[in-house]
Amino acid sequence: MYSGDFAYYAPTSLGEMLTLLNNAKPEVKVLAGGQSLIPLLKLRLASPATLIDASQVPDLRMIADSGNTITLGAMTTYFQAIDSPLVQQRCPLIIQALRQVGDPQVRARGTIGGSLAHADPAGDLPAVAMALDAEIHAVSSNGERSIAAANFFTDVLTTALQPNEVLKSVSFTATDQPATGTAYVKHRHPASGYAVVGVAAVVRLGADGTCQEARVGITGAGAHAARARGVEQALAGKTLDEAALDAACASAADGLDLMSDTYASDEFRAHLTRVLAKRALAEAASRAHSQA
Amino acid sequence: MRQTIKLKVNGVERQDDVEPRMLLVHYLRDRLNLTGTHVGCDTGQCGACTVLLNGEAVKSCMVLAVQANGAEVSTVESLARGTEYHPVQQAFWDMHGLQCGFCTPGMMMAAVGLLKRNPNPTDDEIREQLEGNLCRCTGYQNIVAAVRSAAEKMQSTPAAAPVTAGASGE
Ligand SMILES: Cc1cc2nc3c(=O)[nH]c(=O)nc-3n(C[C@H](O)[C@H](O)[C@H](O)COP(=O)(O)OP(=O)(O)OC[C@H]3O[C@@H](n4cnc5c(N)ncnc54)[C@H](O)[C@@H]3O)c2cc1C
Ligand code: FES
Ligand code: FES
Numbered sequence: 001m002y003s004g005d006f007a008y009y010a011p012t013s014l015g016e017m018l019t020l021l022n023n024a025k026p027e028v029k030v031l032a033g034g035q036s037l038i039p040l041l042k043l044r045l046a047s048p049a050t051l052i053d054a055s056q057v058p059d060l061r062m063i064a065d066s067g068n069t070i071t072l073g074a075m076t077t078y079f080q081a082i083d084s085p086l087v088q089q090r091c092p093l094i095i096q097a098l099r100q101v102g103d104p105q106v107r108a109r110g111t112i113g114g115s116l117a118h119a120d121p122a123g124d125l126p127a128v129a130m131a132l133d134a135e136i137h138a139v140s141s142n143g144e145r146s147i148a149a150a151n152f153f154t155d156v157l158t159t160a161l162q163p164n165e166v167l168k169s170v171s172f173t174a175t176d177q178p179a180t181g182t183a184y185v186k187h188r189h190p191a192s193g194y195a196v197v198g199v200a201a202v203v204r205l206g207a208d209g210t211c212q213e214a215r216v217g218i219t220g221a222g223a224h225a226a227r228a229r230g231v232e233q234a235l236a237g238k239t240l241d242e243a244a245l246d247a248a249c250a251s252a253a254d255g256l257d258l259m260s261d262t263y264a265s266d267e268f269r270a271h272l273t274r275v276l277a278k279r280a281l282a283e284a285a286s287r288a289h290s291q292a
Numbered sequence: 293m294r295q296t297i298k299l300k301v302n303g304v305e306r307q308d309d310v311e312p313r314m315l316l317v318h319y320l321r322d323r324l325n326l327t328g329t330h331v332g333c334d335t336g337q338c339g340a341c342t343v344l345l346n347g348e349a350v351k352s353c354m355v356l357a358v359q360a361n362g363a364e365v366s367t368v369e370s371l372a373r374g375t376e377y378h379p380v381q382q383a384f385w386d387m388h389g390l391q392c393g394f395c396t397p398g399m400m401m402a403a404v405g406l407l408k409r410n411p412n413p414t415d416d417e418i419r420e421q422l423e424g425n426l427c428r429c430t431g432y433q434n435i436v437a438a439v440r441s442a443a444e445k446m447q448s449t450p451a452a453a454p455v456t457a458g459a460s461g462e
Contacts, residue, residue, distance in 0.1 A: 001334050007293055008312035008358050031359075038354050039336055041313070051312065053359060079348070103424025104406060105339060108348040109355070191337075193423070 003041035010053040014166070017057055018141045021164050024050040030166060031055075032075060032114030035106050060113065060168060063087065069135070069171040074113025079104075081112060090174040093182035093200060097128045100186050102193050113167040116152070119159045119224060121259060122194035126153055126225030128184060130217025131200035132172040138165040146171075149217075153224035179205040181287025185280040187220075187272050189263060195220040196264050197272040199228075199252075201280035203240065203288045211235045214281065221273045222256040230254055231277060240285040245278045252277035297361040301326070302370035310357045317341045319357035320367055328368040328397045332426070339425030342398035342405070343367050349405025351424065368397035371404070379449075380404055380442040389438030391429035399425050403439045412443060 007025060011017040021028055029048040031037055032055075040046040054060055060075040063084050070090050072081060078098045081087050087094055101107055101115075101124050115125040116136060129136075129149040136147045138161055147160050154160055161167060175182050186198035197220040204213040214235040216228040234248035253270035260266040294309040301324060308323060320326045320343065332340030334353050341352045344366040371378035377385065380400050390396045399422065406413065406421040413421065418439045419432070427435060 002315075003313045005311070005313060008295060008356070010358070010361070031356075034356065034359065035336065035354055038315075038356065042334070055359065103339070104409075104421050105342060105349050105351045105354075105402065105424045106336070108345075108350050108405075 001042040003038075004044060004047040006041075006048055007050045008053065009050070010056045012056045012058075014057050014059040014139065014168075017052060017054065017166060018139065018164075020050075020052050021166065022141055024052070026050070026163075028052060028163070030117070032111040032117070033077065033109040034114075035102070035110040036114065036118045036120065054113075054166070060166075062169070065090070066171060069173055071137075071169050071171045072112045073169045074111060074117075074167045076112045078107035078110050078112070078115075082107070090176045091132065091172050091182075093128055093132060093175060093184055093202065094125075094172060096182070097124045097184040097186075097198070097200060100124060100184070100188070100198075112170055116170060117159060117161060117167045119153050119157050120194070121156050121223055121225075122189070122192075122196070122198075122220045123225075124184070124186065124195055124198050124219060127195070127198050127200040127217035127219035129170065129172070130219075130225050130227050131182070131202050131215045132175070132217075133215065134173070135171045136167060137169045137171070138162075139168045140165040144168070149225075150227060153226075156223045158224070175202055177204065179207075179288050179292040181284040181289070181291060183280045183283035183287065185276045185283065187276060197221050197269055197276055199273070199276040199280040201277070201284040203281060203284040205240075205285070205288045205292060209239060209289075209292075211238050211240050211285075214284075216252070216277055216281065218252070218256065218273055218277070220259075221253060221269045222258055226256060228252050228273075228277060231281075235281070240281065245281055249274045249278040249281070295358050295361075297358055299360050299362065300364045302366055308357075312356060312358050314357045315353055316343070316345075316355040316357050316360050316365070317352035319360075320352060320365070326367050326369050330394060330397055332394065332398075337426065338395070338398070339402055339422075340395055340398040342401040342425065344401060344405060347405075347408065349402045366401075368401055371400065378404075379445045380407070380439070383438040383442035383445065384435075387434050387438040387441050389430065389435045395425060395427040395429075399427065399435055403442065406439070407443055407446060412447060413439070415440065 062073040253273040258266035330340040332338035
């Protein structure tokens with residue numbers, strides 16, 4: 001399959017990239033790992049006039065410790081994140097989720113920035129970005145700004161990024177504090193491997209073993225990744241036993257704009273959301289106990 | 293608007309003018325006549341087109357030839373040294389890891405990629421790591437056995453693992 005024709009640029013600096021983004025023939029698209037964009041081009045579901053390959057821009061490649069957060073450059077591949085000792089130690093949730101993305105060939109090419117900018121409703125990393133309260137750093141020729149994950153995903157394949165903006169990096173809240181545990185649990189689509197529903201959970205326990213804070217990110221169920229705030233509030237101050245988790249997770253699918261397709265009805269997705277939220281929270285709580 | 297690309301394919305420097313929309317797999321097959329790399333689905337699902345790009349297994353139907361500018365590419369044709377098979381090829385032969393052979397080049401390149409990342413995988417890890425490669429014939433049992441056998445051989449004689457193309461990483 002051949003895509004439509006396009007002009008291709010591979011800028012070697014962020015400045016050059018931003019100038020191209022403003023001046024090249026529209027529609028202009030950034031090319032990261034290509035694992036979502038190239039299939040769209042081949043199926044001619046996207047026919048941009050210009051592609052700007054981000055792979056030669058050094059500013060988009062980095063993995064840094066930034067205190068309470070770790071920051072990953074947009075062009076960090078899944079494999080680079082999985083192999084990073086810093087990510088393993090400070091944000092194991094990212095590792096657990098990325099190991100479940102697609103297959104090794106996809107993990108070799110796909111990028112952190114591409115995954116968030118693409119905002120596939122069934123993508124795995126968006127749930128993690130929600131649960132880790134990620135800040136998405138965008139840059140354009142007008143300057144930089146940060147967007148909270150909660151405000152970033154706006155619809156199916158749609159984000160708060162403007163056409164002239166590049167996703168530069170993402171800061172994820174580190175979870176290597178005492179009595180804190182995380183987990184990502186996914187019901188994999190048997191053919192595509194994407195999340196039919198995926199739930200990312202962070203749990204922080206107090207000295208008395210009760211839940212001080214829970215953060216739950218959900219992907220796959222609705223048009224875009226979302227936080228399950230109702231579940232989070234219901235768990236605050238509770239001992240995370242079976243009954244408390246059951247009661248809280250009963251509302252896990254409330255307020256989601258549920259999707260429905262031939263593989264999974266909206267009703268099934270709601271059910272999966274409740275079940276997987278409970279499993280993710282139980283796994284996170286058990287890790288938090290062992291870190292206490 | 294054609295672009296000039298320079299890359300190393302199976303150790304040989306190449307320079308070519310390509311359309312930006314040309315896929316790496318078509319460049320390899322149609323320009324360089326390296327037809328060992330197969331096209332099964334052309335949608336990123338089957339892995340028949342797997343090659344090593346800078347040492348990492350990737351699906352070459354999901355990479356533009358222009359994205360390989362400056363890179364090192366290894367295809368299945370790079371595995372054997374003259375008449376001597378690569379341990380992964382020998383293991384597919386010994387363990388009967390194929391029937392029709394259509395998926396085999398991609399399977400072997402994925403296996404080479406997986407053994408670079410994990411030289412001593414369990415059977416479960418082999419199955420998990422070959423997730424991106426589909427086979428219509430074998431039922432996978434003998435493919436897993438072949439990868440295990442290759443891993444054992446490469447562990448005992450590390451020098452028997454050629455495929456030199458670049459370090460993994462970027
Ligand atoms: C066989 C297969 C299985 C897969 N399975 C899964 C799975 O299980 N779970 C999952 O989550 N994903 C899966 N994916 C998708 C994969 O994770 C993609 O890599 C990811 O969705 C997009 O990342 P990319 O780097 O490839 O981006 P690209 O495909 O290059 O780009 C995607 C979109 O994001 C935009 N973009 C990219 N980077 C930037 C940037 N820095 N700034 C602004 N815009 C940008 C592009 O313009 C484009 O619109 C699968 C893909 C394949 C082919
Ligand atoms: S031909 Fe590339 S994955 Fe099937
Ligand atoms: S041997 Fe026929 S597809 Fe695998």
